[in-house]
Amino acid sequence: MGDSQYSFSLTTFRPVGEAGADRARAHGRRISGQTSLGIKAANGVVIATEKKLPSILVDETSVQKIQSLTPNIGVVYSGMGPDFRVLVRKSRKQAQQYYRLYKETIPVTQLVRETAAVMQEFTQSGGVRPFGVSLLIAGYDDNGPQLYQVDPSGSYFSWKASAMGKNVSNAKTFLEKRYTEDMELDDAIHTAILTLKEGYEGQISANNIEIGVIRADREFKVLTPSEIKDFLEEVE
Amino acid sequence: PQIFEYNGSAVVAMVGKNCFAIASDRRLGVQLQTVATDFQRVFKIHGKLYIGLSGLATDAQTLYQRLAFKHKLYQLREERDMKPETFASLVSALLYEKRFGPYFCQPIIAGLGEKDQPFICTMDCIGAKELAKDFVVSGTASESLYGACESMYKPDMEPEELFETISQALLSSVDRDCLSGWGGYVLIV
Numbered sequence: 123m124g125d126s127q128y129s130f131s132l133t134t135f136r137p138v139g140e141a142g143a144d145r146a147r148a149h150g151r152r153i154s155g156q157t158s159l160g161i162k163a164a165n166g167v168v169i170a171t172e173k174k175l176p177s178i179l180v181d182e183t184s185v186q187k188i189q190s191l192t193p194n195i196g197v198v199y200s201g202m203g204p205d206f207r208v209l210v211r212k213s214r215k216q217a218q219q220y221y222r223l224y225k226e227t228i229p230v231t232q233l234v235r236e237t238a239a240v241m242q243e244f245t246q247s248g249g250v251r252p253f254g255v256s257l258l259i260a261g262y263d264d265n266g267p268q269l270y271q272v273d274p275s276g277s278y279f280s281w282k283a284s285a286m287g288k289n290v291s292n293a294k295t296f297l298e299k300r301y302t303e304d305m306e307l308d309d310a311i312h313t314a315i316l317t318l319k320e321g322y323e324g325q326i327s328a329n330n331i332e333i334g335v336i337r338a339d340r341e342f343k344v345l346t347p348s349e350i351k352d353f354l355e356e357v358e
Numbered sequence: 359p360q361i362f363e364y365n366g367s368a369v370v371a372m373v374g375k376n377c378f379a380i381a382s383d384r385r386l387g388v389q390l391q392t393v394a395t396d397f398q399r400v401f402k403i404h405g406k407l408y409i410g411l412s413g414l415a416t417d418a419q420t421l422y423q424r425l426a427f428k429h430k431l432y433q434l435r436e437e438r439d440m441k442p443e444t445f446a447s448l449v450s451a452l453l454y455e456k457r458f459g460p461y462f463c464q465p466i467i468a469g470l471g472e473k474d475q476p477f478i479c480t481m482d483c484i485g486a487k488e489l490a491k492d493f494v495v496s497g498t499a500s501e502s503l504y505g506a507c508e509s510m511y512k513p514d515m516e517p518e519e520l521f522e523t524i525s526q527a528l529l530s531s532v533d534r535d536c537l538s539g540w541g542g543y544v545l546i547v
Contacts, residue, residue: 222451223451224448225443225447
């Protein structure tokens with residue numbers, strides 16, 4: 123990246139101000155990668171992503187882009203799949219450690235904080251590179267429905283609705299227009315599908331998107347293709 | 359020398375109507391010699407959560423310091439007070455960490471939980487929790503305390519009556535135990 127004198131390590135600052143790989147990430151998650159989005163409704167949260175596979179020969183049921191971290195917290199990503207899997211593993215362990223100590227399920231804010239702290243460590247330790255993913259964490263706890271975005275730098279934000287990945291600016295404009303404070307969860311799911319459809323190259327179907335939902339029952343669920351199909355039909 | 363009887367102690371907690379009482383004796387001894395008559399064994403964690411620690415006095419103090427530390431960090435991180443049940447799990451985990459070199463204390467935890475429901479529990483020195491609906495006891499006078507509480511306790515007592523009951527139970531039990539006594543300290547919430 124230019125100054126050869128300082129590019130021996132990803133985690134060393136140049137005099138100008140920003141370390142090598144993080145220049146791209148510090149200001150705005152230029153994580154490209156498949157679009158994903160999340161919407162917080164009055165009675166729940168929905169997260170969704172497009173699931174474009176490299177070939178029609180790939181078995182799409184084996185790919186799971188949306189995962190649960192605890193029974194009441196789910197997560198979706200944009201960026202590098204393998205990095206995502208590592209973070210999911212770490213976050214799940216942290217959630218369990220919290221439970222072991224307090225016999226209480228971890229609040230969403232605490233899990234987000236700890237995951238973000240892990241991601242930050244990798245921007246400041248030697249011999250490692252930052253995680254190439256942005257996460258959207260959705261959960262429902264005593265403080266109600268919550269949606270957080272976590273970036274490779276380790277910064278996190280709470281959102282009412284957000285998008286990440288390649289189509290982010292269009293998707294966010296679309297969401298800004300459509301979002302209302304007292305939206306019901308089913309409306310939010312429809313809006314999420316419409317937003318994905320906006321930027322989708324090709325034909326959207328129940329097998330090439332993934333949707334995760336958490337309602338007031340506090341159980342995070344990934345929708346099955348047939349459930350997605352029902353919502354798709356309602357939208358069209 | 360018996361390690362749990364080295365300093366002498368008596369701690370008891372009782373449940374009343376939307377309130378709880380926790381009480382302890384005031385004696386600090388070194389085996390048969392009394393060294394202090396104003397020793398504090400019941401500590402505040404937050405406005406609605408108290409912990410009484412019987413057993414070895416040095417462990418009681420250190421354990422309290424560690425717990426206060428953990429609770430303050432929890433308050434800062436989670437922006438709320440710990441619920442009594444959560445705190446009890448924390449104490450249990452902390453004690454079990456030292457399973458093979460334990461703190462020689464028997465904690466009694468008393469607090470008001472959600473909607474001000476009283477919560478009491480006790481555990482042994484390695485963290486085995488014991489919840490109770492009526493009263494919990496610990497210390498060198500525990501056997502007398504069990505008897506006194508069992509006969510004097512009634513459910514759903516108002517704070518004033520609870521105070522009388524727990525004080526009488528404490529005083530009569532420590533009178534039968536040479537290692538605890540020299541007055542009592544009673545706290546009602």
